[in-house]
Amino acid sequence: MNEPSITIRASSWAGLFDCAYRWEGIHLLKMKNTVGLRAALGTAIHAGSAVFDQARISGDTVTVNDAAGVLVDKLRDPENEYDPNKDDLTKPEAESIGITLLSKYCLEVSPNYNFVAVEMETKPMDIDCGGGIIVQLTGTMDRARIKKSTNGIGIADLKSGSSAVQKGAAVTKGHAAQVGTYELLFEHTTGEPITSEAEIIGLNTKGKAVIATGFISNAKKVMTGDQDNPGLIEFAADMFRSGRFYPNPKSLLCSEKYCPRWKTCHFKGD
Numbered sequence: 300m301n302e303p304s305i306t307i308r309a310s311s312w313a314g315l316f317d318c319a320y321r322w323e324g325i326h327l328l329k330m331k332n333t334v335g336l337r338a339a340l341g342t343a344i345h346a347g348s349a350v351f352d353q354a355r356i357s358g359d360t361v362t363v364n365d366a367a368g369v370l371v372d373k374l375r376d377p378e379n380e381y382d383p384n385k386d387d388l389t390k391p392e393a394e395s396i397g398i399t400l401l402s403k404y405c406l407e408v409s410p411n412y413n414f415v416a417v418e419m420e421t422k423p424m425d426i427d428c429g430g431g432i433i434v435q436l437t438g439t440m441d442r443a444r445i446k447k448s449t450n451g452i453g454i455a456d457l458k459s460g461s462s463a464v465q466k467g468a469a470v471t472k473g474h475a476a477q478v479g480t481y482e483l484l485f486e487h488t489t490g491e492p493i494t495s496e497a498e499i500i501g502l503n504t505k506g507k508a509v510i511a512t513g514f515i516s517n518a519k520k521v522m523t524g525d526q527d528n529p530g531l532i533e534f535a536a537d538m539f540r541s542g543r544f545y546p547n548p549k550s551l552l553c554s555e556k557y558c559p560r561w562k563t564c565h566f567k568g569d
């Protein structure tokens with residue numbers, strides 16, 4: 300195959316199917332948006348949980364306190380930049396919520412899983428979009444784990460947010476493209492089939508510190524399609540070939556807070 304025309308991080312791929320116009324702004328036009336403290340808190344929780352789970356796999360000793368230390372360091376890291384005016388949350392509150400959730404995750408959730416990889420590095424995967432355009436997916440499966448159970452290998456993806464858990468279950472709606480991409484990349488990287496359904500582990504960062512799970516079946520099919528229906532890869536190929544990235548003003552991220560294209564986008568309406 301020829302050299303890729305565009306290289307994109309695998310973890311960003313799912314955003315293309317949310318609002319492609321926003322995705323183009325961020326990933327192709329390099330428009331920047333500063334996140335709020337709650338998103339920075341999410342990054343910090345994920346950093347702490349990843350160190351804890353990686354240690355479980357390697358057989359190293361990492362305590363909940365050690366993981367909490369990683370969380371606090373990440374939250375205070377100037378590179379984990381956020382706009383203090385974007386959330387009604389103070390830093391001490393964020394630390395307290397983060398440590399409570401992370402402790403719960405380490406003590407009550409993580410031990411239920413046999414993880415075999417954390418944020419696995421993937422082998423670059425080329426998607427031929429036609430017309431000489433080749434998109435290459437690279438990078439790690441950010442925030443995801445590979446789990447092994449009696450059903451075989453599957454993806455477990457951690458999602459944090461103010462409404463990551465609703466009615467006692469992790470919100471799975473809108474996550475199939477992400478986990479489907481990870482399933483494809485896992486199979487492409489290792490040559491092993493995914494046989495277990497994907498799981499979202501939701502961590503609520505607002506209100507009660509709740510962690511719950513939800514399942515997604517056939518996520519890969521959402522990407523690849525079948526003999527009767529096209530998959531999202533086909534839609535993505537159309538967009539890359541044509542250079543037309545469709546707006547979605549109904550996206551949950553269609554707001555000044557989350558979209559760097561907001562000010563100039565005339566599709567958003569008022």
Ligand code: SF4
Pocket residue numbers: 318320321546547548549550552553554558559560561564565566567
């Ligand atoms: S403002 Fe809304 S429609 Fe426009 S790019 Fe952003 S998310 Fe998409």
